[in-house]
Structures are given as structure tokens and as C-alpha cells.
Amino acid sequence: MPDPPAAPIDDDTELMTPAEVQRELRISPSTLRRWANDGDIEVVRLPSGHRRYPAAVVTAIRRRIPDPAAT
Template structure:
């Protein structure tokens, strides 16, 4: 039996990230290509984003008054 803890980060699609920031999914892809946000690739080559990192960026991007 493998007793190592599994990595269970929730991953988001570009569309999910786009709706959180209220931008087009292509904008999210451009941010990732420019290195502004980190992404990971699935085995199929699709881009995914770690939810906790995106939520942290969102908190920095949105002024406290608008939350």
C-alpha cells in the first residue's frame, strides 16, 4: 500500500478563471503565456490553473471595497 499523501489541488479551466476575473478565456491564456499567472498542463495538453493561486491573485486584484 502506498501511504504517501496524494496531491489534491483543485484545478480550474481557462473558462472558469475567466469568469472569476470577468475576462475572456483567451485573455487568461495570454496571461499564462506571458508568465503573469502559473498554469499546469494535463496529460492531454490542456491548460489548468491551481484554484488556491487564482483565488489569491483575485484577492490582490480586487480592492477590498468591491469584495
């Protein structure tokens, strides 16, 4: 699969690692990769090629996911 396009990022934007995002959203690594490849979550590529995710985007997604503990 082709890599998603790199999003422009400000130096002061807080970024999260894939492991942090997976923990926060309670999703698998393959789900996160698929979301990134499909453009469903913004991804930032570091010069090393590693993926990072803007914390604000992750927080916005988390707010839309129902909390299973609340049921």
C-alpha cells in the same frame, strides 16, 4: 507562441478550468492565455495538453483585483 512550461503539481491540488478562471477573474479567454504564456499565472498542462490553473493561485489573484461592485 511556445507553450508555457508545465508546473509540477500535487495530486491533491484543486485545479480550475480556463472557463472557471475567466468567470472568477472576469477576464477574456485571450487575457488568460496571454497571462499564462507570459508567466503571469501558473498553468498546469494535463497529459491531454489542456490547461488547468491552481485554485489557490486564482484566489490570490482575485484578492488583488478591486471589486467594481464595492465602488
